[in-house]
Amino acid sequence: MKFKVLKKPPVQGYKSFLTTLFSVIIALLISGAFLMLVDVNPISAYKDMLIESLGSFYGLTETLVKTTPLILCGLGVAVAFRMQLWNIGAEGQLYMGAFGASLVALHLNVESHFVMITLMFLSSIFFGGLWALIPGALKAIYNVNETIVTLLMNYIAILWVDFLVYGAWKDPKGFNFPLSAEFSSAARLSEYFDTRLHTGFFIALVCALIVYLLIEKTIWGYEIKVIGSNSKAAAYAGINIKKNIMLVMFISGALSAIAGFSELAGVQHRLQHAISPGYGYTAIIIAWLAKRSALGVVLVSFLMGVLFVGGDSMQIYYQLPVAMVSVFQGLILFSLIVAEFFKEHKIIMVKQQ
Amino acid sequence: MISIIIDATIRAGTSILYATLGEIIIERSGIINLGIEGLMLIGALSGFYTTYTTGSLFLGVISAVLIAGIAGLIHGILCTYFKGNQIVSGLALTMFGIGITAVLGKKMVGQTIEGFKRIEIPFLSKIPVIGNSIFNQDILVYLSIVLVFVITFVLYKTVWGLNLRTVGENPYAADVAGINVTAYKLWATFIGSGLAGLGGAYLSLAYTPLWIENMSAGRGWIAVALVIFASWSCKRALFGAYFFGGISAIQLRLQAMGTTISAHILQMLPYIFTIVVLIIATIKLEKGYSSQPESLGLVYDREDRK
Numbered sequence: 001m002k003f004k005v006l007k008k009p010p011v012q013g014y015k016s017f018l019t020t021l022f023s024v025i026i027a028l029l030i031s032g033a034f035l036m037l038v039d040v041n042p043i044s045a046y047k048d049m050l051i052e053s054l055g056s057f058y059g060l061t062e063t064l065v066k067t068t069p070l071i072l073c074g075l076g077v078a079v080a081f082r083m084q085l086w087n088i089g090a091e092g093q094l095y096m097g098a099f100g101a102s103l104v105a106l107h108l109n110v111e112s113h114f115v116m117i118t119l120m121f122l123s124s125i126f127f128g129g130l131w132a133l134i135p136g137a138l139k140a141i142y143n144v145n146e147t148i149v150t151l152l153m154n155y156i157a158i159l160w161v162d163f164l165v166y167g168a169w170k171d172p173k174g175f176n177f178p179l180s181a182e183f184s185s186a187a188r189l190s191e192y193f194d195t196r197l198h199t200g201f202f203i204a205l206v207c208a209l210i211v212y213l214l215i216e217k218t219i220w221g222y223e224i225k226v227i228g229s230n231s232k233a234a235a236y237a238g239i240n241i242k243k244n245i246m247l248v249m250f251i252s253g254a255l256s257a258i259a260g261f262s263e264l265a266g267v268q269h270r271l272q273h274a275i276s277p278g279y280g281y282t283a284i285i286i287a288w289l290a291k292r293s294a295l296g297v298v299l300v301s302f303l304m305g306v307l308f309v310g311g312d313s314m315q316i317y318y319q320l321p322v323a324m325v326s327v328f329q330g331l332i333l334f335s336l337i338v339a340e341f342f343k344e345h346k347i348i349m350v351k352q353q
Numbered sequence: 354m355i356s357i358i359i360d361a362t363i364r365a366g367t368s369i370l371y372a373t374l375g376e377i378i379i380e381r382s383g384i385i386n387l388g389i390e391g392l393m394l395i396g397a398l399s400g401f402y403t404t405y406t407t408g409s410l411f412l413g414v415i416s417a418v419l420i421a422g423i424a425g426l427i428h429g430i431l432c433t434y435f436k437g438n439q440i441v442s443g444l445a446l447t448m449f450g451i452g453i454t455a456v457l458g459k460k461m462v463g464q465t466i467e468g469f470k471r472i473e474i475p476f477l478s479k480i481p482v483i484g485n486s487i488f489n490q491d492i493l494v495y496l497s498i499v500l501v502f503v504i505t506f507v508l509y510k511t512v513w514g515l516n517l518r519t520v521g522e523n524p525y526a527a528d529v530a531g532i533n534v535t536a537y538k539l540w541a542t543f544i545g546s547g548l549a550g551l552g553g554a555y556l557s558l559a560y561t562p563l564w565i566e567n568m569s570a571g572r573g574w575i576a577v578a579l580v581i582f583a584s585w586s587c588k589r590a591l592f593g594a595y596f597f598g599g600i601s602a603i604q605l606r607l608q609a610m611g612t613t614i615s616a617h618i619l620q621m622l623p624y625i626f627t628i629v630v631l632i633i634a635t636i637k638l639e640k641g642y643s644s645q646p647e648s649l650g651l652v653y654d655r656e657d658r659k
Contacts, residue, residue, distance in 0.1 A: 007656065038456060086440055144635045147387070147440065148578045152624045155571050163617035281448065288441050321566070323455030330391075330449025334427060337437035337445075345436075 002350045011343045023339035027331040034327060040318045048317055049310025059309065061195035065267060067305035069094065069259035069276065071204040073283030074290065074297040075211050076132075076255035081292050082215060083228040083248050089135065089150025090256040091280025092157030093128045097257025098264050099161055100127030102271040105187035105264070106169065106180060116186040121261055128257020129250040131157060136249025140242040146249075154280065165273055179272035189266040200262030205298070207255060212294035224248055256280060277308065277322050285329055289336065304329075358602050360486035363494060364560060365605075366598025368393070368552040368569075370497045372576035373583065373590040374504055375548030379425075380580060381508065382541035383521040383648040384432050387443025388425065389549045390573025391450020396421040396550025397557040398454040401564045404466050410558055414493070417554035418547040424450065425546020429539045436652045451567060461564040468562030469493060491559050493551075498591070500548075505587045517541055521646035524653040534653055549573065571624065578627050582634040584644040593630070600626050 011019065032042030053063045073090040080087035100123040110116040135153065138144040162178065169180040189199040215221040227234040227241055235241055263275060282304050290296030311325035372389050379386045386392075396417035404413030428446050431437040469491035478488040508514035519527040520537045528534050552572070557564055575597055583589035604619040612619075638645070 034453065034456065038459075088444065138632060142632060142636050143639055144632050145578075145581060148574065148581070148631060149628055151574050152571070152578065152628055155574075155624045156621045159617045159621045163615050166617065167615055281444075284441075284444055288438075321455045321459065323452040323566070326448040326452030327456060328452075330445045330447075330452060333441060333445035333448070334431065337431050337442055338435050341435040341437065 004348050004350050006346050006348060007344060008346050016343055019339045019343055020336065023335040024332055027328070027335040030331050030335075031328050038320070040314075040320065045314060045318060046310075048313050049306070052313035053306040053309035057193075058195055061193065061197040063302070063305040063309045064201050065196050065198070065305075066308040067301045068198075068201045068204045068266070069263050069279040070282060070286060070301035070304050070308075071208060071298055072259035072262065073256045073280050074286035074301050075207055075294060076252040076259075077283045078287035078290060078292045078294070078297050079211060079215070079255065080248055080252040081228075081287050082221075083224045083245065085136075085139070085245065085248060085252075086147040087132060087135070087150050087249065087252050088147055088284050089132065089153050089253075089280070090259075090283045091276060091278065092150070092154035093132050093253040093256035094260040094263070094276055094280050095154075095157040095161050096131040096253075097124035097128035097260030098271060098275055099157075099164070099260075100124035100257065101261040101264050102164075102169070102180060102183075103127075105183045106271075111186060113186045116184075117189065117265065120187060120265060121258070124257045124261035125254040128260065129254035132249045132253020132256070133246060136246045136253075139249070140245040161271065161275070162273055165271055169271060171270070177272075180270045183265070183269045187265060188269055189262070191266075196267060198262070198266035200266035203258065203262060207258065208294045208298050211255070215292075215294065256283070277311075278326065281326075282308075282329060285333055288333075356482055356486045358599070358606060359483060360490075361602035361605065362595055362599040363487065363490060364598070365601040366594040366596075367494050367497050368555040368560060369572050369576050369579065369597050370501070370591060370594035371552030371555060372549045372573055373579045373594055374497075374500060374587055375545035375552070376576055376580045377545075377583065377585055377587060377590060378504065378508075378517075378541050378548070379545035380585060380649055381517055381521045381646055382538045383524060383646055383651065383653065384429065384538055384542055385439045385443060385650045386425065386428055386446070386542065386545065386549075387440060387577060388428050388446025388450065388546070388573075389576050390569055390571065391447035392421045392425055392546050392549040393553030393556070393569040393573045394450045394454040394567065395424050396553030397568055398458045398461065398553075398564060399550070400554030401461060401464075401466065401557040401562075402458075404558060405461065405464055410467075410469060413558055414551065414554055417550045417558075419550075421550020421553065422543045422547035425542050425549070426539065428546070429542030432542075433535045433538050433653070436654060439650055439652075447573070455566045458564050458566060462566065464564065466558070466562050469559040493555050493559050497555075501587045501591050508587070518646070521648060524648050525657075528655060538653075549576070552576070575623065575627050578631045581638070581645075582630045584634065584638060585646065586644070596630070597623055597627065 035042040035045055052059050054060060073094060077087055077090050101120040104120045104123045135146045135149040138149055139146040165178040165180055171179055171181040191198050223239045224244055227244055231241055286297055286300045286304060289300045307325055307328055311322055314320045314324055315322055372393055376386060376389055399420040400413040400417030403416040404410050428442050431442045432439050471489050471491050474488040478484045516532045517537050520534050524534045553569055556568055579590060579593040582593045600623050604622050607619060608616055
């Protein structure tokens with residue numbers, strides 16, 4: 001008996017969905033084996049994850065709270081993917097966005113809620129966008145590998161925020177904890193239904209719509225798609241590749257920066273150490289799974305939101321580190337790669353003569 | 354003073370050196386492995402756990418290499434048999450490595466072991482200034498330097514090395530010549546990932562004999578960047594790794610001397626310098642002959658052969 005791999009026409013529709021679903025189940029089974037290694041019953045752990053994240057109205061809004069930064073970062077990474085740019089620096093761009101928002105919230109004395117929020121929003125876009133423009137310009141001008149630069153810049157951005165909250169911006173009334181003073185009420189987004197669900201969620205949905213329209217319905221969206229699929233053809237067609245690399249990186253960084261703004265103005269109300277449990281890294285998975293589509297980003301972000309809320313419940317009920325979420329994510333990605341393979345290939349057994 | 358800084362430079366650079374050598378071998382086969390950061394953590398924890406339970410540093414090193422090598426093979430198999438996207442698969446490996454070591458390593462936090470001892474090389478260690486800092490190190494430091502020359506020899510002077518480089522440059526031609534492309538890619542990934550694991554084990558068994566969650570702190574990513582700086586050459590990787598080590602050493606020295614510059618700002622230096630070095634290396638690479646393996650990052654599919 002020998003096995004032979006053959007190509008087949010890619011599966012589509014519900015079959016493709018089922019293959020993906022099946023692979024996620026396999027990933028959860030393997031994660032379950034690891035849970036058993038640390039003496040956690042996987043069935044009750046998964047049940048608790050689902051109940052916490054989807055089992056009640058409050059749980060559902062908590063999931064949407066976590067979904068918000070994921071949508072924004074996911075959109076950012078997806079826009080860059082569209083051009084075959086691997087911006088894996090969404091985490092750092094989120095931190096710089098948070099820095100930009102705090103810079104305004106802590107140092108400008110504005111009474112008007114609307115003016116304050118608008119200024120915070122613009123400042124976060126400015127700093128997050130510029131942060132991503134650095135690797136973008138390096139890529140455009142010198143062809144420096146953007147994957148590594150964006151990743152390394154994450155560490156710098158996180159240290160920069162730490163530098164502020166452990167130093168100059170530390171709240172004198174904060175009992176020496178690494179956090180800034182609290183934002184004034186003008187600098188906070190409104191919350192709804194007596195939950196933590198805030199305006200940031202709706203901002204994220206609007207951004208998704210704008211990205212969808214930009215990418216799918218404008219000539220510019222078509223141009224960056226062409227650059228992504230064949231940069232030589234794009235150059236012959238007279239598309240300015242360098243300019244577009246920088247522009248796309250700026251937009252990509254700005255979207256992740258809005259996530260930082262929304263986290264601070266909507267949830268945390270101050271700048272502090274470790275504001276993100278890895279939303280920026282999860283965004284890479286989201287963008288890849290969503291196949292660069294804006295609607296896909298929203299849906300996958302929601303699923304990842306479930307995972308984050310579930311991860312929190314694992315921390316509370318089973319004393320597992322939040323990093324358990326990364327284990328799930330890594331294994332899901334592995335099995336999805338296998339699933340993608342089986343969508344286009346089949347294995348048959350050949351009898352040996 | 355100079356002696357202390359040289360000593361700290363070598364010690365800080367060694368784990369990066371292992372990881373960079375590992376990534377060079379893997380990339381020579383045409384596969385990019387962005388999982389180095391995760392593999393270093395897997396190596397660091399397996400090494401520490403084994404040494405903690407058995408009391409043997411030797412077994413710790415062996416288990417770090419084997420377990421990281423096997424974890425790396427997941428990436429290798431996905432990138433060969435399953436024709437997966439190498440960047441996605443590598444990132445997945447890093448995420449998995451960071452997560453699983455945090456979960457399984459929880460019990461090891463705060464435990465201590467007896468780390469590697471320094472071995473003084475007679476006569477040479479008596480050379481003034483540099484002697485005591487270069488020739489009075491632990492065995493893993495000596496091994497890493499020996500490996501630089503061994504790997505260079507294997508890559509350029511043996512049939513295996515020639516075949517491996519052929520696979521990385523042009524897998525289609527290699528296949529026609531009768532080289533088993535998949536086997537070479539898998540072996541390279543296994544060996545290279547094992548070396549990354551050894552780099553991690555250096556941290557938890559020699560540099561600071563402790564297990565700390567996420568203790569590699571981005572060294573895996575710096576290693577990936579240094580491969581480009583080194584233009585896929587092991588000897589230049591040695592300079593790159595010690596250059597990085599030197600910056601961390603000076604940074605730590607400044608902190609110890611109680612400088613007024615914030616520790617957070619000083620900690621940025623290695624990352625900033627890595628980016629600067631990467632820019633310079635890329636400009637040089639773009640101008641002249643590029644030594645990057647031709648098929649790096651591409652999926653090899655026999656049926657696409659022309």
